[in-house]
């Protein structure tokens with residue numbers, strides 16, 4: 031059993047972890063006076079507890095290229111860890127991966143050596159120790175001794191001694207002092223902020239440009255707003271479900287304790303627990319889906335249209351989240367959805383997602399083709415087309431803890447041409463009078479404004495329309511804070527969604 035105090039009770043006046051103040055951008059939590067371990071080394075555990083072991087094994091797999099959101103459930107199952115221990119392992123693992131850059135700076139200072147001179151497994155153990163000491167409500171003595179046990183079990187007694195020495199030094203100062211100490215040498219304000227909130231500098235600068243470019247901040251307020259956005263990436267988001275319309279999931283979600291989200295008509299918020307255990311999720315009438323993604327699908331479905339409204343296309347559909355919602359709405363209107371995906375195994379996921387709509391009499395088919403060729407193969411055919419383009423995912427960093435360390439500026443160079451080609455193909459596949467929604471789960475200007483502007487350059491047959499009136503909350507009111515138009519940018523720190531971008535184009 032992992033050591034932690036009762037839920038909701040703050041240790042030594044520490045704020046509730048995982049729910050830091052918004053907008054403060056304060057990095058790790060502020061804490062009261064330190065506790066020292068009364069344990070002698072001989073009394074310390076020699077093997078790690080299962081929850082910390084799961085976090086360590088997951089971290090090791092993530093360092094080797096695994097995705098935390100896929101690896102962690104596997105490790106939890108393997109170790110038979112569930113309930114509160116699973117929640118502890120999840121926070122420890124996700125938080126450690128997210129805050130890695132800051133913790134490495136702290137470890138380097140406390141260990142008096144650069145982290146690239148520390149063996150990777152020892153470094154992983156130290157990072158886990160830092161997260162317990164600086165951001166979780168784990169008493170210092172428990173954090174140190176349990177983490178030393180982890181080092182002994184997985185690396186050896188010598189590593190245990192080193193981990194003990196470094197973590198004891200870490201425990202001698204509070205989180206704010208450490209943050210101040212390691213960021214002080216940096217002279218640039220954005221660099222300091224990036225380290226404090228544990229993001230690569232290039233991502234922090236790109237997000238700052240996106241905030242200004244979408245009028246979500248002025249050059250004068252950009253750094254403060256950026257602090258709120260980066261901080262949101264380090265804060266677990268709500269557990270949001272979609273109730274696919276017309277499939278009767280709503281009552282069951284309500285019975286299971288979910289509440290209707292105000293932001294989107296189809297969204298429900300689950301206070302906790304395993305959504306996979308709910309019957310409507312198991313049979314595909316509902317699913318876990320970010321509210322921003324739901325808004326994108328509903329915006330496409332809600333765009334006004336003259337003439338026929340029968341053929342809908344999702345050009346890049348895998349793994350099928352938006353296709354699932356589109357198919358349900360299309361079925362209510364007697365329209366058919368074609369969900370296309372270039373990767374066969376992702377197309378299979380789309381097929382699974384569409385099962386519930388098909389079983390209910392909806393019309394949807396899944397195709398496996400390069401979306402860049404669909405426009406030439408089927409010109410002027412579709413009434414509504416979604417291009418949810420492959421992108422860096424810089425708007426979904428809070429849901430993908432390791433993504434910020436994997437992405438590079440070169441990804442933007444590689445993604446630019448297919449993003450443009452897919453949008454061109456979508457326009458070719460759209461009938462005159464039909465609409466295309468171009469969307470990304472990234473606010474990076476190179477994947478959003480620049481793509482749409484480039485494709486529209488020299489084209490007189492396509493107009494960019496204001497998409498903001500199509501972003502309606504549950505009460506039917508337009509969402510505030512999405513920018514000056516005509517496109518819209520959602521923000522994690524404002525809307526509590528992924529930072530999705532969407533633009534509405536109409537072909538004439």
Ligand SMILES: C[S@@+](CC[C@H](N)C(=O)[O-])C[C@H]1O[C@@H](n2cnc3c(N)ncnc32)[C@H](O)[C@@H]1O
Nearest residue numbers: 346347348349350351352372400401418419420
């Ligand atoms: C952002 S994801 C789409 C997410 C999806 N709409 C959802 O809501 O679940 C982009 C998808 O585009 C696919 N893709 C990449 N290049 C493609 C291409 N040339 N043609 C079709 N799909 C492509 C990727 O495999 C990936 O599944």
